[in-house]
Amino acid sequence: MNGHTTAEKILANSADLEEVWPGDHIICKVDMAMAHDMGTPSIIDYFKEMEVDNVWDTSKIVCVMDHIAPSHHVADADSKVSIRKFIQETGIQNFYDVGSGISHNILPEYGHIRPGELVVGTDSHTTSHGTFGAAGTGLGYTEMAYVLATGETWLRVPETIKFEFEGEFNKWVGAKDLILHIAGEYGTDFGQYKSIEYTGGPIDSMELDDRFMFPNMSVELGAKFGFTPTDSKVTDYINKRTDIPYKSRDADADASYDEIYQVDVGSISPKISTPHKVGNVVDVGDVENIKLDQVFIGSCTNGKFQDLKIAAEILNGKQIAKGMRLIVTPASRAIYSRALKGGIIDVLTDSGAVVTNSTCGACVGRGMGIIGEGEVCLAAMNRNFRGRMGSYKSDIYLSSVATAAASSITGMITDPRRKL
Amino acid sequence: MKGVAYVFGDDISTDAIIPTDYTHGSTIDYKYVFDPVRPGFADEIEKGDIVVAGKNFGCGSSRESAPIAMQLSGVSGVVAESFSRIFYRNAIAIGLPVITAKRITEFVSEGNEIEINLDTGIILNNTTGVEIEGESMPREIQSIFEAGGLINHYKLNKDEKEVEK
Numbered sequence A: 001m002n003g004h005t006t007a008e009k010i011l012a013n014s015a016d017l018e019e020v021w022p023g024d025h026i027i028c029k030v031d032m033a034m035a036h037d038m039g040t041p042s043i044i045d046y047f048k049e050m051e052v053d054n055v056w057d058t059s060k061i062v063c064v065m066d067h068i069a070p071s072h073h074v075a076d077a078d079s080k081v082s083i084r085k086f087i088q089e090t091g092i093q094n095f096y097d098v099g100s101g102i103s104h105n106i107l108p109e110y111g112h113i114r115p116g117e118l119v120v121g122t123d124s125h126t127t128s129h130g131t132f133g134a135a136g137t138g139l140g141y142t143e144m145a146y147v148l149a150t151g152e153t154w155l156r157v158p159e160t161i162k163f164e165f166e167g168e169f170n171k172w173v174g175a176k177d178l179i180l181h182i183a184g185e186y187g188t189d190f191g192q193y194k195s196i197e198y199t200g201g202p203i204d205s206m207e208l209d210d211r212f213m214f215p216n217m218s219v220e221l222g223a224k225f226g227f228t229p230t231d232s233k234v235t236d237y238i239n240k241r242t243d244i245p246y247k248s249r250d251a252d253a254d255a256s257y258d259e260i261y262q263v264d265v266g267s268i269s270p271k272i273s274t275p276h277k278v279g280n281v282v283d284v285g286d287v288e289n290i291k292l293d294q295v296f297i298g299s300c301t302n303g304k305f306q307d308l309k310i311a312a313e314i315l316n317g318k319q320i321a322k323g324m325r326l327i328v329t330p331a332s333r334a335i336y337s338r339a340l341k342g343g344i345i346d347v348l349t350d351s352g353a354v355v356t357n358s359t360c361g362a363c364v365g366r367g368m369g370i371i372g373e374g375e376v377c378l379a380a381m382n383r384n385f386r387g388r389m390g391s392y393k394s395d396i397y398l399s400s401v402a403t404a405a406a407s408s409i410t411g412m413i414t415d416p417r418r419k420l
Numbered sequence B: 001m002k003g004v005a006y007v008f009g010d011d012i013s014t015d016a017i018i019p020t021d022y023t024h025g026s027t028i029d030y031k032y033v034f035d036p037v038r039p040g041f042a043d044e045i046e047k048g049d050i051v052v053a054g055k056n057f058g059c060g061s062s063r064e065s066a067p068i069a070m071q072l073s074g075v076s077g078v079v080a081e082s083f084s085r086i087f088y089r090n091a092i093a094i095g096l097p098v099i100t101a102k103r104i105t106e107f108v109s110e111g112n113e114i115e116i117n118l119d120t121g122i123i124l125n126n127t128t129g130v131e132i133e134g135e136s137m138p139r140e141i142q143s144i145f146e147a148g149g150l151i152n153h154y155k156l157n158k159d160e161k162e163v164e165k
């Protein structure tokens, strides 16, 4: 057994080494670095403190105004003014201003992600890029300033856990239910400092939008990286968006894993994560009839085209419950526009939904969809920490889009299989 | 490093450490540190006190405002049973000591005075007299920490490189 996992292969390449093993601390060359509007103001301060004049490579840095977009507080508007100035001064080539969408969704869309590469971002869900065979991970703002100056960062080579999925999903059960099931079953720190590879038939047959769930939510399991296989669905997607050559570095057949888990996806029913931890997972059936003030469908996790499509399928011709809000936030302008042309936005609006521009918004508690004291929100997103969406004295439940959409019709947590 | 221990449970998220609403641009209203889980913390603690926590401390977002808010409020270090990786890195990058010690919450209660040896990772509970073995920081990153954080580390090495020239 001397093969390597995906993480080991990508990190060895980025450190210019023949091979690396779990536990090694290495200095890596970064292929792509992303900073968003919440992190960049501090990065600018640190960058100046470091007395560096130029960024390491203007083509390898992407800056996205997604978290607080558009601004609705003078301090945030001011900080965007300094960000735009910094972009001009440094000549950073890839700048996506307010309205473009959420970084994790637009980096691949605009061709900034390639299999086999190392991507760092000032955001924990940078793990999402494992959908495209890239090792993505989050860094803080000081570390990002260092990356912008040098193009390098230190990393500890992680152990890898592998999931082998089999079977077929039941109707209205899917990727989100499966990842919540994993968080409930194995906990939200079992992946700490590790890399997770998700494999098997159910992954192979999924649309990329659904596969994205696994690398994206890997950080909720504590992981450093998450990967799904780089198959032809991925390379077809990538090749349409970039001319830059790449080499995919998926795991060798004889790679060594810390643990291997098998899950039959046919045994999974719709799942709900209850307040205030992602790992507090129960079957929807156990919490049905909890009354809701708001349903949110959005975020990098659940604002993708497939998500909006499912929501529209369920809400078509129906009305959301009286006294309740449904907020829908498409993850990118491209997704928004495709949904608009496909009639999906019409269906959602007619049902009573508020469809917002593409932004993190309610997911980060800084945009449209903040909840107040005593309110209960069912959210198709990724985190239900206390205070995440507004008042600390509010409750957030997490679910799939199907469960969220079905529940918005009844105004109570509802099993989508019962309703439809 | 010596201080009074403030003990927290498992899975304290960065949202719980500093809610995003209290950060604008690069300014952080650290008076609200731990507000969702422990209102009034910033008023209670004295400079040098130490946060002791269970598993998965600092989970959630990559916001560096979390360790910075703790540092600004006077916290001198964190001992936890495990850390979320981004929080751990951020703390090192800004020069806030972080020590991993399994089962620390069993050996330290709120209000105990504890003393940490950063080189060895050994934690002494002065109140109970119990000694707990923590993990010292990996040698590879200790140099960043010793420089007082990543920015100083960079500046130090940059100067050295220029001297070499």
Ligand code: SF4
Binding pocket: A067, A102, A103, A104, A123, A125, A298, A299, A300, A301, A359, A360, A363, A364, A382
């Ligand atoms: S949508 Fe939510 S989880 Fe995703 S990047 Fe934005 S704030 Fe983070």
